[in-house]
Amino acid sequence: MEKKAKYLIINTPGKKKTYVVSEKETLRLVFFSTCSFDLDITLTGRLSRADVVGLVVPKPHTDIVVRTVQKHADTNTTSTLLVKSVVPDGTRVTFEGTVRIEKQASGSDAYQRNETMLLGDTAHIRTTPILEILNNDVKCTHGATAKPIPENELLYLESRGISRKQAHEMIVRGFIDNVVLQFPDLKMQKSMYNDIHLI
Amino acid sequence: MDTLSLPSPSYAFGFHSADVHAYKSKKGLSQAIVEDIAFQKQEPSWMRMFRLRSFDVFMKKSMPGWGPSLSKLTFNDFYYYLKPIESQAATWEKLPKDIKETYDKIGIPEMEKKFLSGVSAQYESEVVYKSVQKTLTKKGVIFLDMDSAVHKYPELVRKYFGTVIPPGDNKFAALNSSVWSGGSFIYVPKGVKVELPLQAYFRINAAHMGQFERTLIIADEGSFVHYAEGCTAPIYSTDSLHSAVVEVIVKKGARVRYTTVQNWSTNVYNLVTKRAWVEEEGTMEWVDGNLGSKLTMKYPSMYLVGRKARGQVLSIAYAGAGQIQDAGAKAVHVASETTSEIISKSICRSGGRTSYRGLVKMLHGAKDAKSRVVCDALIIDDLSRSDTYPTMDIQENSGSMEHEATVSKISDEQLLYLTSRGIRGGEAQSMIANGFIEPIVKELPLEYAVELNRLIGLQMQGSVG
Numbered sequence A: 001m002e003k004k005a006k007y008l009i010i011n012t013p014g015k016k017k018t019y020v021v022s023e024k025e026t027l028r029l030v031f032f033s034t035c036s037f038d039l040d041i042t043l044t045g046r047l048s049r050a051d052v053v054g055l056v057v058p059k060p061h062t063d064i065v066v067r068t069v070q071k072h073a074d075t076n077t078t079s080t081l082l083v084k085s086v087v088p089d090g091t092r093v094t095f096e097g098t099v100r101i102e103k104q105a106s107g108s109d110a111y112q113r114n115e116t117m118l119l120g121d122t123a124h125i126r127t128t129p130i131l132e133i134l135n136n137d138v139k140c141t142h143g144a145t146a147k148p149i150p151e152n153e154l155l156y157l158e159s160r161g162i163s164r165k166q167a168h169e170m171i172v173r174g175f176i177d178n179v180v181l182q183f184p185d186l187k188m189q190k191s192m193y194n195d196i197h198l199i
Numbered sequence B: 001m002d003t004l005s006l007p008s009p010s011y012a013f014g015f016h017s018a019d020v021h022a023y024k025s026k027k028g029l030s031q032a033i034v035e036d037i038a039f040q041k042q043e044p045s046w047m048r049m050f051r052l053r054s055f056d057v058f059m060k061k062s063m064p065g066w067g068p069s070l071s072k073l074t075f076n077d078f079y080y081y082l083k084p085i086e087s088q089a090a091t092w093e094k095l096p097k098d099i100k101e102t103y104d105k106i107g108i109p110e111m112e113k114k115f116l117s118g119v120s121a122q123y124e125s126e127v128v129y130k131s132v133q134k135t136l137t138k139k140g141v142i143f144l145d146m147d148s149a150v151h152k153y154p155e156l157v158r159k160y161f162g163t164v165i166p167p168g169d170n171k172f173a174a175l176n177s178s179v180w181s182g183g184s185f186i187y188v189p190k191g192v193k194v195e196l197p198l199q200a201y202f203r204i205n206a207a208h209m210g211q212f213e214r215t216l217i218i219a220d221e222g223s224f225v226h227y228a229e230g231c232t233a234p235i236y237s238t239d240s241l242h243s244a245v246v247e248v249i250v251k252k253g254a255r256v257r258y259t260t261v262q263n264w265s266t267n268v269y270n271l272v273t274k275r276a277w278v279e280e281e282g283t284m285e286w287v288d289g290n291l292g293s294k295l296t297m298k299y300p301s302m303y304l305v306g307r308k309a310r311g312q313v314l315s316i317a318y319a320g321a322g323q324i325q326d327a328g329a330k331a332v333h334v335a336s337e338t339t340s341e342i343i344s345k346s347i348c349r350s351g352g353r354t355s356y357r358g359l360v361k362m363l364h365g366a367k368d369a370k371s372r373v374v375c376d377a378l379i380i381d382d383l384s385r386s387d388t389y390p391t392m393d394i395q396e397n398s399g400s401m402e403h404e405a406t407v408s409k410i411s412d413e414q415l416l417y418l419t420s421r422g423i424r425g426g427e428a429q430s431m432i433a434n435g436f437i438e439p440i441v442k443e444l445p446l447e448y449a450v451e452l453n454r455l456i457g458l459q460m461q462g463s464v465g
Helices: A151-159 A162-182 A186-195 B031-040 B045-060 B097-106 B108-112 B132-138 B147-153 B155-160 B171-179 B412-420 B425-441 B446-461
Strands: A006-010 A016-020 A026-033 A037-043 A050-057 A063-072 A077-087 A092-101 A106-120 A124-133 A136-146 B120-123 B126-133 B142-147 B182-189 B198-202 B214-219 B224-233 B240-242 B245-250 B255-263 B269-280 B284-288 B296-297 B301-306 B311-320 B324-333 B339-348 B353-362 B370-379 B384-393 B399-408
Touching: A006 A186, A016 A026, A016 A050, A016 B269, A026 A037, A026 A162, A037 A050, A037 A077, A050 A063, A063 A106, A063 A124, A063 A136, A063 B224, A077 A092, A077 A124, A092 A106, A092 A136, A106 A162, A124 A136, A124 B182, A124 B399, A136 B384, A151 A162, A162 A186, A162 B384, B031 B045, B031 B171, B045 B171, B120 B399, B132 B142, B142 B147, B147 B155, B147 B182, B147 B214, B155 B214, B171 B245, B171 B269, B182 B224, B214 B255, B245 B255, B245 B284, B245 B370, B255 B446, B269 B284, B284 B296, B284 B324, B301 B311, B301 B339, B311 B324, B311 B353, B311 B425, B324 B339, B324 B370, B339 B353, B339 B425, B353 B370, B370 B384, B370 B425, B384 B399, B412 B425, B425 B446
Parallel strands: A006 A026, A016 A037, A026 A050, A037 A063, A050 A077, A063 A092, A077 A106, A092 A124, A106 A136, B120 B198, B182 B214, B198 B224, B214 B245, B224 B255, B240 B269, B245 B269, B255 B284, B269 B296, B269 B301, B284 B311, B296 B324, B301 B324, B311 B339, B324 B353, B339 B370, B353 B384, B370 B399
Antiparallel strands: A124 B384, A136 B399, B120 B126, B142 B182
């Protein structure tokens, strides 16, 4: 049944990560990526489930592509995916997330969400959340947001005597922590904050 | 003569009347046909040149490399120009009998009696009947068919024609630009508000007939106009092609609403390019209902080029057996503080396929732009398919974008509740479907809303034994 989560830290582009989840199994995946990345999950057995959370932060001056696929190939399968991106100045993230419910996969429940925080004047996000639904007995939802750091939140923190730079960091940290804190290893967490220059 | 297949019982407007065309171009498409269209219409040379240039573009452009397959579409299978009667009839009484009969079945006279401010009904390729109320003329509003506008207001037409959608935009825009015929031309002067919707009815009547109407709306500073079009077509056994181009120019502080209810018979390819250019503090609203056709590809767009320009798309799509509705919207934020909202609802059943395909783009410099997209899809049975293909391209870090989509079936709880109240399955399904599209239907003019609810009811109740 329930398995321990898998943790992925991706710092160099590699080949596609493929996972096949069979009957009644659950895949839990937490990832952090600073480069292009391909993730392919297929739910092949009934009552199988996949829960994915990930954080994407491109290295300075890079243009990266993150692709995810949640394929439901059997009945009563469930998948959830949350990808957060922090896009610094001078970088670009392209996110392509697909949820596909095959004809035979009745009773499927799929969720996909992509949240992006744009930092800096020339940050660029291109997000394409795709749904392909071939069965009617399903529940599928996806959402995507892209937002700057809210000026009013910065102001609030500044009025409490926190410097703008610090306030900035606090807000970004608040945005990424629900992914970062899922990594059990403190060293891992530290290196992630490092990558986002939050330390 | 054309062959006619039996209309399906569920298609209310599947009648046709005998061909009475005074002029019919040769079948197929060539430079000679394009020249002939310009000659038949006695157009000025700038328009003739525009058509020929567009034809060149059309020949060079490839078919779109995305979306549903268009491989069965053969351009040489269609007639590109027909002229139903020699000249335009000034009054309803003077219209030929069979044309009047066709309109009677759609119900134009009653509507006019009620409150139409102006009717410009397109039968085949040219507008044959129009009545613009005196009040409109007094206010300086121009509401004409496009062909007459080219002759009567050449400066205005020439200034704006093909500026929002140039022929090079896509293959079908180029096709329309070279063989266009009919459509509406509207000019609303500064500060003028047109209270009643301007309406035009469109019909295709000859088999193999392509309709290429061209509409241009210019709303000058601070003005308002609502333009509504509804389409119904008789059923034929061979594929028809409908490829319109609609250009809307919304000047500073103006507001334009464009409502379409499309109910082509299920053998029509409906490939339409619609785009609005919105200047400072202007508002563009597209209300788009797609019920008919074999394949529709239509993505009403807005280019928000002035500060605080606003755009909205409300879209409903219904796909039954053999139908593909590939509909969506496009919002391009160029200027700062621009906002867009896209709401799409789709229903598919009996093997129909609906897709939402959309683009939200915020260019660098569109400070504090905001966009919100909501797509909901209802899949009635397991033969049908629903897809969502949105793209959000955000190049401005102060921009804010939200997108959400859901796909589901009619819930068993809702059905059970209604059936426990004595409402039968089919009726219950149609109630739920009508409730699902209600937020958009209530934005339609009354007669469209009534017709839409009735059509959905008809389609849904047929679905359950």
